Amino acid sequence: MASSDNKLSPVEGIKDESNYLRGNLATEMVDGTDHFSKESIQLIKHFGMYQQDDRDARAASRAAGGSGKEYIMMIRTRLPAGLLTSKQLLEELDLCDDIGNGTLRITSRQATQFHGVQKSDVRQLMQRMKDVGLTTLGACGDVNRNVMCCPAPFKNNALHDEIQKVSFQIADHFAPRTGAYREIFLQDPETGEKVQVDENGQEIIEPIYGKHYLPRKFKMGICLPEDNCIDVYTQDLGMIAIHEEGKIIGYNILVGGGMGRTPSADKTYPALGLKLTFVAPEDLIGVCEAVVKVQRDYGNREDRKVARLKYTVRNMGLPEFKKKVEEYFGRALPEPHAADVTEFDDHKGWSAQGDGNWFYGLNVENGRIADLEGWTLKSAIREICATLEPGIHFTSHQDIIFSGIAEADKPKLEAILKKHGIALTSEISNTLRWSMACVAWPTCGLSITESERALPGMVDDLEKEVAKLGLEDEKFTMRMTGCPNGCARPYNSDIGLVGRAKEKYTMFLGGRRLGNRLSYIYKDMVPADEVVPELVKVMTVFKEQRQEGETLGDFCDRIGQEKLLEATGG
Structure with a gap:
């Protein structure tokens, strides 16, 4: 770690003593309380969970003689490129009804969030997610989070197929290897740890992250120059897929984007990514790993306010940062390609997929899927998924795309939406x-x-x-x-x-x-x-x-x- 041990932030100490994120979580999951300890709330983030307090309910709690704290859990999925099936979405909608607050939310990173989950129901949610092939591991915490990618379901299109495939490869490559998630939340006797051995015969459980994981959260995203629908410049590590004659020839790598700031602390600021290099497709994951490892070893572990990659890059200076990446990667890296982003498509409304079918992008205001009086979006989505069984794709603007819709079924989809009081894309304002x-x-x-x-x-x-x-x-x-x-x-x-x-x-x-x-x-x-x-x-x-x-x-x-x-x- 870059910082001396006596100056490490408290969170670093918690990770250090946690035995690869286990801590006391197994005990606390069955201790009968409605909340986790101060140390454990830092660990559960790595499993896609935040402990929260419903501040609307505080007054009622105090009036009833309670502590004033109404503990609930927010649990987030990891969905590379925002892709899932109708079956998986139906299960998520069932879960939000069965053990959440009755709503599901699409995030600005193309994933989903459950709100209002009780601690006693956490295992049930995670196990039911696993049963339909979904996970919350790595959706939050000091690791690489959900990998964003243009979700547009164009078929017979090598560019979209390739970047979406790569987003899954990157998500798998940078997923935490610790078996803590399976042991504690899925209660699976197999640890799931893919242990490696170093030159001295010592076990390496987390070959990329190490025992202390990253200094802070880390975000990646992939786009095409003609469609920056994932805000590639806001990522810690952004990738612009450069293509010629229908084939991706490489990726422009951007480093050091990030939105967070603290108004009272001048040392914090929002930043956009800086162009680092251009890499061939076969070198992409290797260079990404080198960037992550430089952040792991040189990021600030004393002050979490300035621990994101954007501060590491600017404190080192881009030339010096690039030298370190080259050192970790093993060879020199070229200058960035001249290509850059030129447009942003929100993928709403009807679009031809290229295979005879269509996809429809539906505006979901602020990503909230719910049933309200006269506006029953959750029920509409249930009916669409159950009757048409489309592919599901979430966008970075918190919207949903239904794919694989036959020409004859287009009126059916629109009729379902109208029946439930949902405005079509053509009926809403640009605002x-x-x-x-x-x-x-x-x-x-x-x-x-x-x-x-x-x-x-x-x-x-x-x-x-x-x-x-x-x-x-x-x-x-x-x-x-x-x-x-x-x-x-x-x-x-x-x-x-x-x-x-x-x-x-x-x-x-x-x-x-x-x-x-x-x-x-x-x-x-x-x-x-x-x-x-x-x-x-x-x-x-x-x-x-x-x-x-x-x-x-x-x-x-x-x-x-x-x-x-x-x-x-x-």
Whole structure:
């Protein structure tokens, strides 16, 4: 480890003493309490689980003589490229009803989350997931998390087939090898550890991560230049698949992206990935492993606020970082390819797959799959999966794609959606189509204010104002988070709204839908009821002063904060 032992963060000590993430979890799973210990809540993250507290329920708990803590578990799946089957999704919907809070959520990393799970039901959920070929191992924690990849199900298309296949290979290669998950949560007598032996005959349980795993979470994603639908520049390690004449010739490797920041700590900041090198397909996993190992050995283990790869890269400097990667990989690496990202397709609506069938991308507002009065999305998805049995693909904008739909079944799918009160893609505004929010209050322990529950009302109000301005055809990303951690990637979008205090947000402008430019702080501490009026002022100026073909984000970037404030009246 890069840090001296006497300066290690407490989490490093917990991992060190855990015997490859086991700790006291086996005992705590049967101790009769509704929560895990302080040490164990750091370990369970590696198995896709966060211990949370329902802050909406605190008052009722205190009134009933309780501690005020209403412990629940959020459990996240690992779904490379967001791909699964109808059978698997139906089981997840059953699980959210049987042992969750009745809803399932699509994440901004193409996975799913269960909310409101009791500690006593954790094993049942994980075992039932295993029975349909799904896992939560490595969905969170100080390891490589869900590998993002364009999920578009184009058939007879070597490019999409290849990058989706590679995403699964990378996910398998970087999955934790410890048998703790199987022993503790699946109660499988086989440990599952793939033990290697070093030159001295010593067992190596985690050949990539080692005993202490990574200093912090690590995220990877793969895209094509013409479709950056996974926000490749926000990844710790991004891969742009460069192709010629229908064949992938290699990958541009980006390092050091990441969205999290702490406003009170100037040492933290959001960052976009930097171009490191161009590698041949056969060298991709080897170079990725070298990058991960450099982060393992040189990342900051003293201060978790600055432990992500983005800080390692910038503290070392990109040239020195590249030298270390070359050292771990075993040979020199070339300069990056000239190609870069050029577009972002959200894959909504109907698209021909290329094999005679179709796929349909459905907008799922903020990723929440639920049944509400007059809007029964969960029931609609159940009916589609049970009757049409489509392939399921989740997107980075928290939406769902149904694939393999026969021409004759297209009207059936639309009829099911309409019967359940679900708007078709052609019926929603661009304002809604390009918006998303994180979970935030009341369950996320990091959230300062509302996000998922606040953004829909703002979108409803804003889309009306956008139409009045005649800007309804404009495409602009609007993303909200309940804290600065940035899970919904607000710092590279056209409009970013980041929780700053209760019902107050920092407003960021000047990013872009393409995802390769950071935004700037336009205004801080904006009250929730002033967000839409402030945005209307900005869009009014945009309409009056934009250059031909200029997007909202490009306009805000060109004019800058000072001139924009002056133009809107401050």
